[in-house]
Amino acid sequence: MSLVEFKNVTKSFGAISVLKDVDLTIEEGEVVVLIGPSGSGKSTLLRCINALEAINGGDLEVDGISVRASRSEIRLIRQEAGMVFQQFNLFPQMTALENVAFGPRRVRNLTKAEALEQARALLAKVGLADRGHHYPSELSGGQQQRVAIARALAVKPKLMLFDEPTSALDPELRHEVLRVMQSLAEEGMTMIVVTHEIGFARKVGTRLIFMENGKIAVDGDPAALLDNADNPRLKEFLQHVH
Amino acid sequence: MEFEWSVVWQALPELFKGAQLTVMIALAGLAGGLVIGIVAGLMRAYGNALLNGIAFLYIEVIRGTPIVVQVMFIYFALPLAVDIRINPITAAITAIIVNAGAYIAEIVRGSFLSIHNGLREAGLALGLPSWKVLLYVIGPLAFRRMIPALGNQFIVSLKDTSLFIVIGVGELTRQGQEIMAANFRAVEIWSAVAVFYLIMTGTLTLVLRLTEKRMKIL
Numbered sequence: 001m002s003l004v005e006f007k008n009v010t011k012s013f014g015a016i017s018v019l020k021d022v023d024l025t026i027e028e029g030e031v032v033v034l035i036g037p038s039g040s041g042k043s044t045l046l047r048c049i050n051a052l053e054a055i056n057g058g059d060l061e062v063d064g065i066s067v068r069a070s071r072s073e074i075r076l077i078r079q080e081a082g083m084v085f086q087q088f089n090l091f092p093q094m095t096a097l098e099n100v101a102f103g104p105r106r107v108r109n110l111t112k113a114e115a116l117e118q119a120r121a122l123l124a125k126v127g128l129a130d131r132g133h134h135y136p137s138e139l140s141g142g143q144q145q146r147v148a149i150a151r152a153l154a155v156k157p158k159l160m161l162f163d164e165p166t167s168a169l170d171p172e173l174r175h176e177v178l179r180v181m182q183s184l185a186e187e188g189m190t191m192i193v194v195t196h197e198i199g200f201a202r203k204v205g206t207r208l209i210f211m212e213n214g215k216i217a218v219d220g221d222p223a224a225l226l227d228n229a230d231n232p233r234l235k236e237f238l239q240h241v242h
Numbered sequence: 243m244e245f246e247w248s249v250v251w252q253a254l255p256e257l258f259k260g261a262q263l264t265v266m267i268a269l270a271g272l273a274g275g276l277v278i279g280i281v282a283g284l285m286r287a288y289g290n291a292l293l294n295g296i297a298f299l300y301i302e303v304i305r306g307t308p309i310v311v312q313v314m315f316i317y318f319a320l321p322l323a324v325d326i327r328i329n330p331i332t333a334a335i336t337a338i339i340v341n342a343g344a345y346i347a348e349i350v351r352g353s354f355l356s357i358h359n360g361l362r363e364a365g366l367a368l369g370l371p372s373w374k375v376l377l378y379v380i381g382p383l384a385f386r387r388m389i390p391a392l393g394n395q396f397i398v399s400l401k402d403t404s405l406f407i408v409i410g411v412g413e414l415t416r417q418g419q420e421i422m423a424a425n426f427r428a429v430e431i432w433s434a435v436a437v438f439y440l441i442m443t444g445t446l447t448l449v450l451r452l453t454e455k456r457m458k459i460l
Contacts, residue, residue: 052363071371079369089364092460093382103368106378137460148364155368 001064003028003159003190004049008058011044011214018044020214021058026192028158031185033201033222034194036211037237042194045211046161049192050081063158079107082152086164088144090136096123096147097132103155115154122150126180142173146180153184160184162193178204196241202226210234249430253421260417261438267331267413268400268442271338275399278339279346284376286351297347304344310405313337317409334406334413342399349395353387354380386459393450397443404439414438 004026011019018041026032034042047053048060051067051074060067062077090099100119104110110118123132126146136144145165152160162181166174178200185191185204195201201208201222208225210218210233218231229235285297304312317333320326328336357380365375404415418435422428 050367052367075369075371078367081367083364083367085360085364087360089358089360091361091364091379093386102378106374107369151364151368 002026003063004192005061006045006048006058007060009048009055009060010057011041011048011053011055018214019048019055022214022216024209024216024219026190028190029188029206031191031204031206032193032209033205033207034192034209034211035196035198035201035237035241036217040211041214042211043163046163046192046194049159049161050078050083052083079155080157081159081161082155082157083161084145084148084152084163084165086167088136088141088148088168090144090148090151092136095133095135096128096139096143099136099147100150100154103151107155119150119154122154123147125153126150127176140173141169142176145169145177149177149180149184159190159192162191162195164194164196166195166197198226198238198241210237243429245433246427246430249425249427250434253418253431253434256417256421257414257434257438260412260414261442263331263411264400264403264413264415265442267334267338267403267406267411268396270335271403272342272396272399274335274339275342275346278343280350282343282347283350283354286347287354288372288376301344301347304341309337309341309402310408312341313406313409316340330406330409330411333409334403334411337406338399338402341402342395345395345398346392349388349391350384353384353391356387357383383460386457389450389454389457389459393447396446396450400442400446401439 002025004024006022006024009019009022010017022045024045034045036042044053048055048067049062055067063080065073065077065080067074067077090096091102094102097116097119100122101112101115104115104118105112120129120132123129126149128143128146128150131139131143131147136147139147149160149165165181166177169177174197178197181191181193181200182204193200193205205222208218208220208222209216210225210231212233218225218229218234225234226238229238282297282300285293286301289297313333316336317328317330320328354376361379361383362375365379366372370378403411403413406413407416407419410416414435418431422431425431
């Protein structure tokens with residue numbers, strides 16, 4: 001069974017139609033990189049997967065559960081699909097360690113000690129073992145984003161959604177986040193990544209999707225598409241991001 | 243005219259009794275007002291049309307009428323209208339609860355809505371139900387932002403208790419008035435009453451300062 005399945009999904013904000021009849025199937029283990037001009041619907045597509053945006057038409061199933069199901073089932077989808085935001089969105093009143101322990105404690109109902117132990121291991125995994133007691137405001141952007149990745153992983157998702165995870169970072173901080181994402185992909189995590197990092201798409205992606213005007217315009221192997229794009233719009237887009 | 247300190251010393255026990263009652267009415271009223279205010283504020287911020295409408299009506303009616311009229315209504319009109327008889331102190335506490343609740347509701351609404359929506363989404367994205375996101379993520383942040391405005395409201399409500407002189411509650415102002423009526427020493431008595439209020443509001447300010455120091459606004 002595929003992990004994510006879009007069936008004729010439409011989504012609009014008022015009169016503006018953002019997703020137009022999107023069909024898309026994502027299998028376990030895929031690293032899908034979503035690119036496209038701003039306003040093409042790539043972030044919205046991502047946010048529909050964990051029901052942060054409600055779809056208007058068609059159906060969308062995540063691990064067999066429809067996003068149109070009940071609230072409690074939507075919470076199950078959200079536990080399956082970890083999300084990393086452009087602006088990190090760490091909880092500012094909690095330390096890095098508490099941020100990571102938060103999900104397991106409040107969602108998976110672990111004890112505080114268990115959750116903290118797990119959080120320490122995850123922080124070590126993203127290279128921040130020594131930053132556990134720092135508050136988000138005391139961390140650099142790259143460190144905050146790595147904490148945010150650990151926070152999402154703590155709930156043990158089957159799938160990770162990244163919404164422009166490096167766009168708010170200085171260039172020299174991006175690679176530390178991308179490296180963590182790469183090692184996650186190498187462990188076999190299913191990932192859907194909205195990004196402008198073409199290098200990441202080529203090196204780590206197993207599939208590249210180019211979106212335009214609410215539709216999937218191109219879908220295929222990253223290296224092949226990046227080296228000789230025959231879609232003129234994709235070609236033009238790549239010239240601007242390179 | 244000379245300031246007679248002995249008049250103040252003699253009045254102290256009575257004034258102290260009045261001050262105790264003032265503190266009691268203010269504390270009980272604000273505790274209740276905080277509960278009502280949080281409920282009404284959350285109804286305004288997150289409730290459906292019906293809950294939102296009810297909270298809006300409550301806030302508008304209370305903010306749109308003077309507290310003296312409210313306490314007169316509770317004490318004199320309610321017994322006639324619906325046969326509820328209450329003593330002056332209960333009427334006073336109820337008036338503070340209802341009055342402060344309306345203002346606190348707007349403070350609560352404003353501070354909850356001022357928290358960046360991304361944090362709410364981050365909580366939801368972990369798979370938490372909305373109420374847990376409000377309780378563990380938004381609430382603690384919103385509370386920090388409420389402290390300065392709540393401080394204002396606490397001080398206003400504390401001083402509003404002096405208006406309950408109109409229903410004969412023996413709070414601080416009423417005690418001052420009664421002593422003055424007997425000895426005509428207006429300067430000494432009203433100075434002493436003012437100092438009592440200053441001590442109470444000053445203590446409140448200090449407590450709020452300490453709370454704010456311990457909880458940085460984020």
